[in-house]
Amino acid sequence: MLIVHCPVCGAEGDETDFHYGGEAHVARPATRDPADVSDAQQRDYLFMRHNPKGLHFERWRCDRGCGKWFHAARDTMTMEFKATYGIGELPPRELMKAATGEWAEFFKDKLAKGRKA
Amino acid sequence: MSDAQFESALQSREKPTGLSVELRERTSRGMIDLRGLPDDPQFMAAVKQTLTLDLPTAPRTSTAWGDIQALWLSTDQWLILCPRARTEELLSALRQALQGIHSFAVDVSDMRTIIRLEGDQARPLLLKGSSLDLLSADYEAGTVRRLRFAEIAALLHIVSQKPDVIDLYVFRSYADYAWDWLLANGRVVAEVRQFGKQASPAV
Numbered sequence: 001m002l003i004v005h006c007p008v009c010g011a012e013g014d015e016t017d018f019h020y021g022g023e024a025h026v027a028r029p030a031t032r033d034p035a036d037v038s039d040a041q042q043r044d045y046l047f048m049r050h051n052p053k054g055l056h057f058e059r060w061r062c063d064r065g066c067g068k069w070f071h072a073a074r075d076t077m078t079m080e081f082k083a084t085y086g087i088g089e090l091p092p093r094e095l096m097k098a099a100t101g102e103w104a105e106f107f108k109d110k111l112a113k114g115r116k117a
Numbered sequence: 118m119s120d121a122q123f124e125s126a127l128q129s130r131e132k133p134t135g136l137s138v139e140l141r142e143r144t145s146r147g148m149i150d151l152r153g154l155p156d157d158p159q160f161m162a163a164v165k166q167t168l169t170l171d172l173p174t175a176p177r178t179s180t181a182w183g184d185i186q187a188l189w190l191s192t193d194q195w196l197i198l199c200p201r202a203r204t205e206e207l208l209s210a211l212r213q214a215l216q217g218i219h220s221f222a223v224d225v226s227d228m229r230t231i232i233r234l235e236g237d238q239a240r241p242l243l244l245k246g247s248s249l250d251l252l253s254a255d256y257e258a259g260t261v262r263r264l265r266f267a268e269i270a271a272l273l274h275i276v277s278q279k280p281d282v283i284d285l286y287v288f289r290s291y292a293d294y295a296w297d298w299l300l301a302n303g304r305v306v307a308e309v310r311q312f313g314k315q316a317s318p319a320v
Binding site for chain 2: 068
């Protein structure tokens with residue numbers, strides 16, 4: 001049983017009170033005209049996901065509680081929730097630093113820039 | 118509006134006996150679903166002026182003034198409870214006051230069924246259907262929590278403590294199911310006696 005803590009309403013419960021919502025921090029290609037988005041960009045946005053063994057970043061929803069979306073950092077090996085944070089936010093710095101593989105790559109410039117999403 | 122009469126989803130049920138808790142349906146409450154932005158002072162002031170109560174802004178809390186209560190449902194959503202007969206009057210007053218303000222108020226009196234549980238066994242009984250630590254100090258009087266209860270969506274309101282009075286809100290279509298669940302699990306023979314009181318076993 002996963003124990004999840006909602007950062008919005010502060011409620012704590014098992015995962016049946018919550019709902020998994022896919023990978024976090026997937027940015028939609030920014031454009032006015034969809035024709036400007038290349039097939040490769042569209043493919044990455046729609047389908048390409050990280051699959052790390054260890055620290056992973058996900059979206060969750062406080063399904064039966066306040067109904068709000070939030071982010072969670074979870075270890076895919078131990079199933080432990082390392083932290084949950086707001087939907088518009090980046091993970092705590094120490095978790096960005098602890099990320100490996102594609103996530104480390106993703107957070108590299110964000111760590112350099114500071115906390116601003 | 119129409120002259121339709123309110124009919125409870127549980128009206129054919131008899132007063133239960135042989136239970137470890139006191140169980141009854143509350144049919145006298147009207148409910149208004151209110152949404153708006155808590156950091157909009159205009160919205161908060163308009164609501165305060167109409168309901169004479171401050172909307173609770175702290176998560177999972179409630180406020181009350183007279184026979185009107187406000188339950189926190191989400192950061193931008195509240196459930197206003199009032200006497201059923203006053204719902205329409207209150208709703209139109211709210212809409213009047215909230216004109217031009219980014220907000221939303223709807224009469225949802227018939228959306229949910231309120232089941233009131235009374236007695237020391239209320240929490241242990243509810244524990245059988247939920248994963249929350251209802252015996253902890255977090256669940257003091259006034260606490261409101263939406264949860265997954267016995268596989269369905271429900272809302273819990275701890276009305277008072279010692280002895281416990283707890284209101285369980287379920288969607289009307291689930292009222293029969295929830296009532297039956299409480300009847301089956303609330304029998305005196307199914308009472309939870311030791312929960313939370315046992316010393317942890319020596320290792």
